[in-house]
């Protein structure tokens with residue numbers, strides 16, 4: 001891919017900052033857009049930004065994507081828009097339906113305004129495995145029926161549909177990258193792996209919802225970034241959805257055992273009632289992504305956890321409450 005100017009919303013977040021680092025290393029110019037919201041500590045987002053904010057090919061715009069006027073005027077045209085900004089996370093979405101709708105659907109509509117106003121030719125939208133919801137027929141291919149059961153999952157599905165329709169009406173190309181539980185250095189502290197690891201390092205109890213039998217397709221952030229890069233390059237159809245998964249299911253209790261080994265501490269596990277928006281399993285087929293994007297995830301869970309140890313220590317030092 002030739003060097004291009006790429007806008008990344010959510011650039012201060014976990015996936016966004018890892019992607020920006022990769023794009024800058026490859027010679028692209030990046031406009032990072034982020035509101036630095038307080039969904040988790042802003043200090044972690046500032047730390048993410050500090051890795052590249054002085055790079056000559058990087059420009060940061062602190063903008064709330066819902067503020068369409070501010071978004072339209074924060075930069076001129078770009079070659080590609082990668083839209084990652086969102087309220088992420090399934091559980092908090094149950095208590096904040098309007099906020100999730102506002103940011104994830106309204107904010108995406110605002111990004112579509114940006115696409116039209118600046119005549120941007122290509123959009124990558126961060127969707128989620130959660131849209132498949134309780135569909136029991138795993139592994140999920142992109143053709144499987146979405147059966148979302150949380151406000152978060154519904155907002156992501158609505159975002160995808162807005163993007164698909166706008167692309168076909170207005171003649172730009174778009175991909176929806178359906179991300180499966182991403183982990184690695186920089187992982188959001190509310191997500192199971194970093195939350196558990198930080199608590200284990202601090203000698204605290206970890207709270208597992210359900211009996212630990214939930215199955216997840218955990219995907220290392222470096223593999224996810226490779227997949228998003230594939231989506232940036234993929235302009236063969238007006239709209240296409242791609243699973244970005246590892247393609248392997250792991251039971252949650254095994255993740256805890258692996259963390260015990262990697263961190264060399266024993267976990268104190270407290271089991272709590274399952275959360276009704278959580279799905280029992282995720283598992284993505286990556287056949288289509290492999291064939292059309294050349295996507296080849298390669299990091300095994302144990303290696304990915306080893307690579308994340310410094311990050312776990314950094315979050316542990318913050319001693320966050322749930």
Ligand SMILES: NC(=O)c1ccc[n+]([C@@H]2O[C@H](COP(=O)([O-])OP(=O)(O)OC[C@H]3O[C@@H](n4cnc5c(N)ncnc54)[C@H](O)[C@@H]3O)[C@@H](O)[C@H]2O)c1
Pocket residue numbers: 009010011012013014015016033034035036037038039045063064065066083084085086087088089103107126127128129178179180181182183188
């Ligand atoms: N991490 C995962 O496991 C996972 C799984 C599936 C999908 N996704 C999706 O990938 C994307 C990135 O997730 P992440 O884990 O990096 O989350 P994150 O919370 O670390 O990053 C999201 C960023 O968006 C920013 N943001 C939120 N609201 C905004 C607004 N109104 N205007 C501008 N910026 C705003 C936040 O400040 C944050 O920096 C999200 O769209 C998420 O839904 C993530």
